[in-house]
Amino acid sequence: MEIFDDKHIKNVVFVGAHNSGKTTLAETMLFEAGLINRRGTVEGKNTVSDYHDIEHERGTSVFATPLHTEWRNYKINIIDTPGLDDFIGEIISSIRVSDTIVTVIDAKQGVEIGTEIIWNYIDKYNKPTLFVINQIDHPSANFEESYKSLKTLVGNNVVKVQYPLMVDGAQCIIDVLKMKMYKFKPEGGKPEKLEIPDDQKGIADALHNELVEKAAENDEELLELYFEKGSLNEEEMRKGIKAGMLNHDLFPVFCISALNDMGTGRLMGFIDNVAPAAADLKPAQSVEGEEIKPTKDSSTSLFIFKTLFLPNVGQINFFKVKSGEIKLNDKLTNSRTGEVETINQLFIMDGKKREAVNQLTVGDIGATIKLKNVETNDTLYSGNNPITIKPIKYPEPRMYKAVVADNKNNEEKLTEALKRIHSQDPTLVLKYSKEFNQQIIGCQGELHLATIDWALKNEYNVEAVFERPKINYRETIQRSNTANYRHKKQSGGAGQFAQVHLKIEPYYEGMPEPEGFNIRGKEEVELPWGGKLMFYNCIVGGVIDTRYLPSIMKGVLEVMESGPLTGSYIRDVRVMVYDGKMHSVDSNDISFKIAGAHAFKEAFLNANPKLLEPTLKLTVKVPEEMVGNVMTDLQSRRSIIQSIQTNDHYQILKCVTPEAELYGFSTELRSLTQGKATFNTEFSSYEPVPQHVQQQLVS
Known part of the structure; x- marks a missing residue:
């Protein structure tokens, strides 16, 4: 296999909403480049990228699948991703290792909620991006509306490189970068290159000038050249477009029909000639704070971005070469474990097909198997200076x-x-x-x-x-109470005796010390389940020996591990042990532990005990026309809505909701909004449960 240098390797990821045509586009590009002899279809369950049994069964992509193709002396690594945000992890990891994002838009639908969700991650990573409006030859396609929806999503930095046109019943594409018209046969394939028709020249010239201006804005030399000449040639425009993509300030828009192989060859040519390569991106910073130079001569570092288990193969680790080169039998250190791993096998992956190679250079994507202890997000490096590539951050579960x-x-x-x-x-x-x-x-x-x-x-x-998971309720008290308990047991020989008097109060941070007690010692216990126990030794006159105080506290803690209301943990209580009795022979640790536990339990039950429930900060982003139904559902879940903000045509609801009430919310929200709303949560605090709910839980 030919070895490509870093300037001739392009890593692109196909992202977009469900059914936008990403898998079909990947299949068509492999066919155009001659890597496959016939194109498979999603319906036929024979595409290169959707090869898993579950993908065949469900008829949709579930895993991100690395592929590659070669086009005019360039190697294009393609990662085909799922379109459903349930599989957002596959999408994020693919975005992370790509150099250019190809966002596929269905010309029938325009920007969909899936596109918006993915765009938020693209924007976060600041990656060069181009948009492809697909299925332009479908009877329901509307290119202009799709383009308008892109402007709404991204802003005025989207710019047309192409637009579709029907001429004498034939599908054509006007390209305003090359200023040519491509005319396709019904079966697609290689188009006929023609001059732009007279009735389209005005439109094409205006779009060409807009593209020239956008390209010039991103490079000072080109801007001066533009002011001097009033225009730019095609090569200069390419340079400016690449600079704009690298700055995340220019988003070219193409149009294709992936299903009927119209415009894919031109798209591949643009990826070759214009789309940024790994060598064009800014060097990444390692966790150690060092710059990872994406050059062939640097120390080798690989970033593991995906792990897969296949029958009869075992674990496959997919990686991107971030610096240096990797060759067969190289020994690299795992920065997480410190273990040395030997690269015994190297592959280029096309779906389930493995093509063995001897080496891969910086910027390339490959795979290996039979590593000892390597996981997603690991870094493998050569040399004595550790390199740890910053890990991918995945979203919290919903x-x-x-x-x-x-x-x-x-x-x-x-x-x-x-x-x-x-x-x-x-x-x-x-x-x-x-x-x-x-x-x-x-x-x-x-x-x-x-x-x-x-x-x-x-x-x-x-x-x-x-x-349904059980909820981590907590128990506490709302007022003070005192109790005493005498434990006495005789059974021949030494018996058991202890008497404990104590007072309990609700505890909160910063409260003054207890009044009316002679405090001889204090212990602050950070409880493993949250909250605190403040334990005071207020014994006067030695009625209880100091050595028995830890046993009393141990008895209190045992009760706190299983509260008397619902068996939940108790938190935020302070206990003052102020009196009691002991026996010179019969008193021992176990006696005071039992007495302390009983006294605390009795005091707790008479101190207006209260059940606390975990509440979550809930943020819901919902289309404004659907906000009413969502708010009704939230109120039925005892949500307290704290603010409503407007973001374009979305409303962002911020509220606090009991965790117990959020069970099933993800499914209900998707149903109420046709999947157009998103939400996230984070822990807020423990709050008192309403009395009627507490009665139900206690009973």
Whole structure:
């Protein structure tokens, strides 16, 4: 296989809403370049990129799939991504290692909610981006409306490089960079190059001038040249367009029909000649604060951006060469573990097809297998100076489920399977609730959960049951109370005796010290489940020996681990032990632990105990025409709406909602808004449960 240098390697990722045509476009580009002899279809379940069983079963992309093609002395690495935001992790990791984003828009739909969600990540990473309006030959296509929706999304920095036109019943594309018209046969393929028709010259000239101005704005030399000549030639325009893309200030717009192979060759030519390569991007900073120079002569560093498990192959690690070169049998250090890994095999991946290579250079994307302990986000480096590439940050889960194996004998097998799935999908979050002895998984939505369930059944032969997770309620008190308890037990020989008098009060940060007590010692306990216990030794006259105070506190803490209302943890209480009795023979640690526990429990139940529930800060972005239904749903979930902000044609609702009420919200929101709304949450605080809810929970 030919070895390409860093200036002739282009890494592009195809992103866009569900059914916008990304997989079809990837298939057509491979066909155009001659890498495949016939084009597969999503419906025919024979495309190069959608090769997983679950993708065939569901008829949609689930995984991001690396491919490659070669076009006019350039190598184009393509990553075809899913269009549903349930699989946002696949999209984010692909965006991270790409040099240019190709955002595919369905000409029938224009910008969809999926496009908007993805655009937020593109904008965050500040990556060079071009837009492709697809399916221009469909009877329902509307190029101009699609272009307007792009301007609404991105602003005035989107600029047409092409627009579609029907001439004598034939699909044509006017290209205002080359100032030519491409006329296609019904079956597509190589077009006929023609002059722009007279009735289109005015439109094409105006668009050409707009493109020239946009290109000139991004380079001072070109701007001076433009003022001097009044125009730029094609080569100068290419330079200016690339500069604008690198500045994230210029977004070229193309039009194609991927299904009928119209305009894909021209798009590939633009990617070759104009789209930025890895060598054009600014050097990244390592976690250590060093610049990672994307040059062939630098120390080698690989960034693992994706992990996959395939039957009969095992673990495949996909990487981007961030600096230097990688060759067979190279030994690299994992910056996370410190272990040395030997690269025994190197591949270029096209779907499930592996093409063995001997080396890859900076900027390229490849894969390897049979590494010992390598995960997504790891960095492998050569030399003595550690290099750690900044990890990909994945979004927080939007829904949680408790999961158990349907057969208790398979619990360990289930846990191992979930760990394996998490290693190839970091947006699946695994947690264990010690409080409830529950295994919890967090995922991005119902569809994401369905694919996890599918993988467990079909790949790991484990049947799982998904349940509503238990809520981490807390118990506390609302007023002070005193209690005493005498523990006495005689059973021949030494007995047990202890008497404890104590007072309890609600605790809050910064409150004054207790009044009316002779404080001889204080212990502040940061509780593992949140909140504090403030424990005071207020014993006067030695009625209880100091050595028994830790036992009394231990008894109090045991009760706090299982509150008397619902068995939930108790938090934010202070306890003053001020009196009691002991026996010279029968008193011991266990006696005072028991007495302390009983006294505390009695005082707690008479101190107006209150149940607290976790509340979350909830931010919902919803189209303004749908905000009424969403607000009604939120109010039914005991949400307190704190603010409403306007962002274009969206309303952003910020509220505080009890965690218990958010179960099923992801599914309901998608139903109410046809998938056009998004939300995120973060922990807010523990707040008192309404009395009627507390009664239900206690009963």
